[in-house]
Amino acid sequence: MKLTELFDGQWPQTLLFDLDGTLVDSAADLAAAVDQMLTEMGRPTAGAERVRQWVGNGAAVLVQRALAGRHDHEAGGPLDEATYRQALDRFFTAYAEHNGRHATVFEGVEAFLTAAREQGCKLAVVTNKPSAFTGDLLEQMGLDHWFEVTVSGDTLTVKKPDPAPLHHALEALGADPARAVMVGDSITDIRAARNAGLPVVAVRYGYNHGEAIDTLGAERVVDSLAELL
């Protein structure tokens, strides 16, 4: 299913990309940092499989899920504020050490970005990842040169699924929202795109909290971004 089918045979002018689970397979590093934090706090580790399911709503929610040991962290009861602050602090320190160590760029990403650039598309990253890690990870993966604008989870006071980060990226690019597409891996990206009035391409290989992404309303769902070419 080609991307051009979304816009009457034309390429979109602008592409907004999610980062974790869409461009970069970063779960192993996030899991290493979460488990380091949990160990330092005398708690049992979570393991890569569960951490993968907890990624997508930013560092604060990831840490809350890790402390509760479950995805619906609120159902685990209220978290003690001091414990949460300490855990968040330890997670930031640990992830600064692990960020990029085991991460890889997903298959199809470079080919797709190359084609998009050839078509003159404007490219931006809109992630819920804190800015302390976003630029560093993009640089380590050799992806930073593709993107004119990066909006991180703490760039604004709200993050995806709020549409504001997407609007912010479009404004910074001087882009027409009517000719823009969001590309992401989770329900959060689909909701953010809906809220911003953009079509969305979803990838099946990312982190959607262990749930299938096919029935969540994305205009296109692919196994590799190369399928869009």
Ligand SMILES: O=C(O)COP(=O)(O)O
């Ligand atoms: O930090 C996260 O929770 C995930 O970030 P993402 O928005 O790039 O998937």
Ligand SMILES: [Mg+2]
């Ligand atoms: Mg993601």
